[in-house]
Amino acid sequence: xxxxxxDIGSQTSKAVVLKGDNIYRSALFPTGTDxxxxxxxxxxxxxxxxxxxxxDIQRIVATGYGRVSVPFAADTMSEITCNAVGAYHFYPxxxxxxxxxxxxxxxxxxxxxxxxxxxxxxxxxxxxxxRFLEVAAETLGVSVAELAALSRKSGNRxxxxxxxxxxxxxxxxxxxxxxxxxxxxxAGLHESIVSRVYGLVNSIGPGDTxxxxxxxxxxxxxxxxxxxxxxxxREITVPEDPQIVTAFGxxxxxxxxxxxx
Amino acid sequence: xxxxxxKLKLRYSRRNTEIVKWKDNTGGKVIGCLPMYFPxxxxxxAGLLPVTLFGDNGPIAHANxxxxxxxxxxxxxxxxxxxxxxxxxLDGVAxxxxxxxxxxxxxxxxxxxxxxxxxxxWRPFNIDQSSRPFxxxxxxxxxxxxxxxxxxxxxxxxxCGSIRLFNETRSLMRALNDIRKTRPGLLKASDxxxxxxxxxxxxxxxxxxxxKELITQTRDSDYESGEKPKVMVCxxxxxxxxxxxxxxxxxxxxVIVGDDFFTGSRYFSVDVPCSGDPVEAYADFLLNLIPxxxxxxxxxxxxxxxxxxxxxxxxxxxxxxxxxxxxxxLREMYCDPFDLEFVMLKRKxxxxxxxxxxxxxxxxxxxxxxxxxxxxxxxxxxxx
Numbered sequence: 001x002x003x004x005x006x007d008i009g010s011q012t013s014k015a016v017v018l019k020g021d022n023i024y025r026s027a028l029f030p031t032g033t034d035x036x037x038x039x040x041x042x043x044x045x046x047x048x049x050x051x052x053x054x055x056d057i058q059r060i061v062a063t064g065y066g067r068v069s070v071p072f073a074a075d076t077m078s079e080i081t082c083n084a085v086g087a088y089h090f091y092p093x094x095x096x097x098x099x100x101x102x103x104x105x106x107x108x109x110x111x112x113x114x115x116x117x118x119x120x121x122x123x124x125x126x127x128x129x130x131r132f133l134e135v136a137a138e139t140l141g142v143s144v145a146e147l148a149a150l151s152r153k154s155g156n157r158x159x160x161x162x163x164x165x166x167x168x169x170x171x172x173x174x175x176x177x178x179x180x181x182x183x184x185x186x187a188g189l190h191e192s193i194v195s196r197v198y199g200l201v202n203s204i205g206p207g208d209t210x211x212x213x214x215x216x217x218x219x220x221x222x223x224x225x226x227x228x229x230x231x232x233x234r235e236i237t238v239p240e241d242p243q244i245v246t247a248f249g250x251x252x253x254x255x256x257x258x259x260x261x
Numbered sequence: 262x263x264x265x266x267x268k269l270k271l272r273y274s275r276r277n278t279e280i281v282k283w284k285d286n287t288g289g290k291v292i293g294c295l296p297m298y299f300p301x302x303x304x305x306x307a308g309l310l311p312v313t314l315f316g317d318n319g320p321i322a323h324a325n326x327x328x329x330x331x332x333x334x335x336x337x338x339x340x341x342x343x344x345x346x347x348x349x350x351l352d353g354v355a356x357x358x359x360x361x362x363x364x365x366x367x368x369x370x371x372x373x374x375x376x377x378x379x380x381x382x383w384r385p386f387n388i389d390q391s392s393r394p395f396x397x398x399x400x401x402x403x404x405x406x407x408x409x410x411x412x413x414x415x416x417x418x419x420x421c422g423s424i425r426l427f428n429e430t431r432s433l434m435r436a437l438n439d440i441r442k443t444r445p446g447l448l449k450a451s452d453x454x455x456x457x458x459x460x461x462x463x464x465x466x467x468x469x470x471x472x473k474e475l476i477t478q479t480r481d482s483d484y485e486s487g488e489k490p491k492v493m494v495c496x497x498x499x500x501x502x503x504x505x506x507x508x509x510x511x512x513x514x515x516v517i518v519g520d521d522f523f524t525g526s527r528y529f530s531v532d533v534p535c536s537g538d539p540v541e542a543y544a545d546f547l548l549n550l551i552p553x554x555x556x557x558x559x560x561x562x563x564x565x566x567x568x569x570x571x572x573x574x575x576x577x578x579x580x581x582x583x584x585x586x587x588x589x590x591l592r593e594m595y596c597d598p599f600d601l602e603f604v605m606l607k608r609k610x611x612x613x614x615x616x617x618x619x620x621x622x623x624x625x626x627x628x629x630x631x632x633x634x635x636x637x638x639x640x641x642x643x644x645x
Contacts, residue, residue: 065630065634076637077637077641078634078637078638078641079634079638080634080637080638080641080642081638081641081642081645104631115642115645116638116641116642116645117642119638119639119642121631121634121635123621123631
């Protein structure tokens with residue numbers, strides 16, 4: 001049985017092709033403007049990783065914001081459900097998932113059976129998302145990876161607007177003009193994103209037991225993970241490849257639906 | 262059936278030009294009533310046409326110069342229409358002061374525009390033994406103001422006649438809503454809210470006959486309901502809920518079988534009693550509407566069986582009694598009464614183990630695509 005999950009995010013498209021129970025490969029490309037083309041390319045690429053072609057795939061489930069633009073998918077499913085299925089597969093004791101993607105962030109609460117019982121998503125703007133960090137890094141003239149390293153060197157965290165990415169950018173320019181050290185700005189930015197995400201997590205009533213898993217591209221930023229863990233007063237687990245968890249969940253859904261046909 | 266629905270929707274969308282047309286045809290006068298709860302029957306009994314004012318849902322280009330940023334969509338939308346001259350054909354405007362924003366902005370209306378008739382009706386928020394005499398007095402004040410404006414006496418007989426006519430409207434609306442409940446999916450929620458709203462801007466005599474035909478055709482439809490999750494949609498206290506959101510909910514696979522919209526159950530659930538003094542009956546009607554976030558019941562907040570949210574009790578009971586799987590809360594941005602009740606409502610739904618989701622709505626409320634994800638995620642949660 002060969003199935004695939006494809007997650008067309010606002011910034012990055014991911015695919016996981018799953019063969020049998022344990023063999024899988026993933027692929028990842030920038031989303032760009034042609035959603036159909038990128039969806040096809042990312043699935044083909046993942047299939048090739050396990051020596052198969054696109055045509056060998058028996059069922060595909062699409063998720064992510066571009067899910068409606070994948071005509072070859074048998075089903076579409078929200079990234080909330082797919083993310084929960086994927087995270088629960090890797091960590092059956094997961095009860096809270098924090099997913100920070102390119103342009104949105106989500107907090108998802110699971111019960112003992114891995115069922116979604118509550119979730120929340122960021123509202124209206126990109127504050128508290130990967131895009132926020134990208135804009136900030138561009139403004140500071142460093143990479144996103146360097147931003148995390150810089151923030152750890154700070155001895156004087158400053159407060160940055162957490163309500164709007166564009167206004168935060170203006171604030172950064174103003175701080176640069178006042179010769180505020182880069183590391184302090186970086187630390188302030190991380191605090192800002194975490195305060196936003198922490199509010200989101202609290203809104204779902206996260207409880208105080210069970211594993212907290214963080215997924216999405218921003219989970220690779222260990223400064224964010226560590227600050228959020230401190231805010232939540234809980235350990236946070238980051239999967240080996242946090243960006244593909246949602247696509248993996250979509251592939252699991254495809255497998256389950258193919259099996260029940 | 263769809264033809265009649267489309268006709269009613271068209272009347273709703275042309276609501277302001279319809280006023281001019283009606284005046285040209287009849288020579289009558291029109292009073293614009295801000296949502297919600299305005300005693301339209303008194304206006305009708307005075308020989309005038311009451312029309313509910315729904316603001317436009319488009320961008321706000323003029324009203325923002327006058328308003329603070331936290332004014333709700335209904336207040337901004339109607340004020341925008343006023344400034345654009347869309348209400349120029351009205352002979353008067355009136356409102357029940359249901360919240361602080363309406364109270365404040367309606368005062369601004371009178372400063373900005375001169376209307377032949379301008380009436381503000383006060384209303385208690387905390388309901389106790391002083392509420393009835395207060396409301397009764399306000400209704401008598403309204404009656405006198407209308408009599409003075411028109412020169413027509415509002416006799417008990419005339420008022421009873423108007424109440425009977427409007428009760429018939431409410432009864433027909435309930436019949437339509439019952440079809441929606443018993444044959445889920447037959448009537449689109451976005452069609453229904455506009456069909457109801459059309460009844461608030463048309464002469465009731467004409468509207469009732471159209472509604473009777475619609476009910477007949479709807480009953481005769483051979484539509485068969487499928488097995489879809491049934492949801493109740495609550496909130497959006499006085500404005501017209503966004504058509505796109507209602508359509509999205511149903512496109513994603515749910516059927517809306519209940520609501521508490523002003524352009525829905527809130528308008529037609531309860532009749533005005535037809536016996537005794539009609540003014541007193543109307544005061545009782547206003548005190549016995551379905552629970553609302555603009556009414557509070559302090560007597561329920563004390564004692565062992567206390568309930569902080571009568572509104573939450575109502576929603577939870579409605580869900581259980583109608584076999585509904587979940588509740589979608591439309592949280593109109595900057596609606597103070599709904600925000601005040603929101604935490605207690607959510608707590609009530611959690612206590613009763615009712616799955617729910619909140620969608621922020623209103624002018625400039627965010628992208629429809631993120632709403633699509635929220636709704637799909639929620640419906641998947643319900644069906645798992």
